[in-house]
Amino acid sequence: MRTLAVAALLAASSSSSPLLLADGFSFTRPSAATVDHRRRHCHPDAPSSSSSLQMASKHKSKVASRTIWAESRGFGSAGTTTLSSSSSVTSSASSSSGGMTFEIDSTQNQLTVTPITSLDGIVTLPGSKSLSNRCLLLAALSEGTTRVENLLESDDIRYMLEALDTLHVHVERDANDPTCVTVTGQAGPIHSPTPDTSLELFLGNAGTAMRPLAAALCMGNGKFVLDGVPRMRERPIADLIDGLQQLGADVTCVESTGCPPVTISAQKLDGDKKASISGKMSSQFLSSLLMASPLIDGEVTISIKDELISAPYVSLTIGLMKKFGVNVRIEGDMSGTPSFIIGATEKYTSPNSILVEGDASSASYFLAGAAITGGTVTVRGCGSDSVQGDVAFANVMEQMGATVTWAPESITITRDPTVRLQGVDVDCGKIPDAAMTLAVAALFAEGPTTIRNVYSWRLKETERMKAIVAECTKLGGTVEEYTDYCVIHPPKDNVLNDNVLIETYDDHRMAMTFALAACGGVNVRIHDPGCTAKTFPTYFDVLGSIAS
Structure with a gap:
């Protein structure tokens, strides 16, 4: 049983007031100015856009948007939830699922994903x-x-x-x-x-x-x-x-x-x-x-x-x-x-x-996790009958060495543990969102991976090309950056650096994608994990439910 509903904590963290927890600590969503500062870290030439911030302040929903989803799921009321844990915690909290845990540091606005040995199970995808x-x-x-x-x-x-x-x-x-x-x-x-x-x-x-x-x-x-x-x-x-x-x-x-x-x-x-x-x-x-x-x-x-x-x-x-x-x-x-x-x-x-069909981009995290760890994961909500191009990500995992089974409304992936993932050279112009997940999977492959035709990364929620280069490098990879493609060389023996702090740049896909680095047997710290509310507020709960 989960000891903490991670989504409740992260969803409510956008309130201007701290989220009060039973153990006596609080978790506060960073200010708009802080988020803007982090964006500018990835976009050094970007304006602060103060007038946009002023307009945003007029909208209470901008401040409390993530709290709504926490309360709608019954995770406390008025921005408050209860944290139960077997140990006394004053500045952090943990949620265990199988052999892995999530550790939440409220003072630093971080969630640590502890090492993942395997991903196994069935995931029902949220709507696209x-x-x-x-x-x-x-x-x-x-x-x-x-x-x-x-x-x-x-x-x-x-x-x-x-x-x-x-x-x-x-x-x-x-x-x-x-x-x-x-x-x-x-x-x-x-x-x-x-x-x-x-x-x-x-x-x-x-x-x-x-x-x-x-x-x-x-x-x-x-x-x-x-x-x-x-x-x-x-x-x-x-x-x-x-x-x-x-x-x-x-x-x-x-x-x-x-x-x-x-x-x-x-x-x-x-x-x-x-x-x-x-x-x-x-x-x-x-x-x-x-x-x-x-x-x-x-x-x-x-x-x-x-x-x-x-x-x-x-x-x-x-x-x-x-x-x-x-x-x-x-x-x-x-x-x-x-x-x-x-x-x-x-x-x-x-x-x-x-x-609304299940979100194929969100499927990529669980499919890649199974390919990396050699577990078996089935995602339900999109499959061979899908109208979404991102289901083709499963084909890329198959190219790397995974085994894929298709059904009209589901996809199942596993990997024979005797088969190593291989680097690939792929045109990702038709799957630009799912291609981000490929960047992390590439760190576990034998040989380099080239991700082509992704100029649109530079125009998304953050400047994703620069963000991916920066965070893959922190983990120990070497990345060659070009205008519309990149080449990712995995670290030696696929050994990732431990306890790396991943900056998310207020980009939901950065948080979800780089959480998979924990599949390398390392702790991964995710800064501002609440940004997943953009598309998948319960992501860390779902990930934890199939992880060991």
Whole structure:
């Protein structure tokens, strides 16, 4: 039995007040200024974005967002939970699961993952982040009422839900299941509920909310300002803005950096429209334009003028649009410079209910853990029938030496202990999020691993290329960094440095990925583990439940 629900502690740690524990110590989420300082450690040229911090302070949900999930699971109330332990603890706490433990140092905002011998078990995945926010938006734009099930419980989805509330889109939460909501659609564009004043939407660091909402709100009527945390002000959106302007939208970036804040003066668009955009930076720009296009009274053609990265995410978007009644015609090869046509009569219609598939990116941690340790792990929620490109990560583990068994809705991985993992050379352009997990798995391989076509790492929640180079180096690896790829050389005999402090840069995937370094028989200290609330608040609990 777990002695500590790790998610409860980490989820509640975002409150401005310390989280009080039974053993007499507190755990306080770092201030926004501290988080910004750590971002600047990885982005030395980044501005502090004080105005964004001021805007953030207006939103109580920004401060207490992670507490909500702790309380919803019954882990205490009012930001308080009880810690039980067989030993007396004054400045740290531990949670044991099998042969491993989590040790939490509240004063340093750190969680230590002790050595993991093996990962064995079955993991039911939380809902996909990408699918969750797409489903919410399309439900809001549809005619009819849509029940969305298995919605991911995370910061990104919460920002989308809060934005829909602010826009007066009716969303009813299921009292018995926080992963289910019912959305009453607008049967077309979303119009501002305050037509005479500019409406501000704070979207944190949620790119899956910022980009689709920026596009969709251009198609109705009203004035809007979309902003987020300091890192959001470093994440490019200029290609999307350019595409929207080509369609006739009045939308700009406030700063000259081509990043948020985004200002919109929307007037209903009609007539046939065409836009040509770059697909090299992010597939989310194309997905956002595609989802907004049926709101225009006319035929819309969106063309890619160079190359399209992360094409599986675009296919995911098109497939989801079809479930909501909209067909997208594709001309050309998705691996080249395709064009996408949305007919003038295409309109969103509710499918009545939709189930969000399990998150394939989150599956990568458990699949890699089994491959590294030689355990056997089954992830449920995505499999051979998945619409998500990140399931291809399992194929990479197979290339390295693991054994993979596919089922329509699950993937099982194990490794014969007599077979060593081998370094690989992989184009990860279609699996950029899961590719982060490959970086840590590479530390346990024989020979170097080359991770190619991941320029998008530089545009994510943090500058992931630099972050991965820094943290892999701390663990004893040697990393060659290039513009859009890196080569990771494992440490001698795959012996990792012990008790390394992993900086997460407020990036959820850095925390989850580098926790797997404990599979090397070493202690790993994770700084700011609460950042996992962005996509997987219960990650450390789930990891602990299958670890020994």
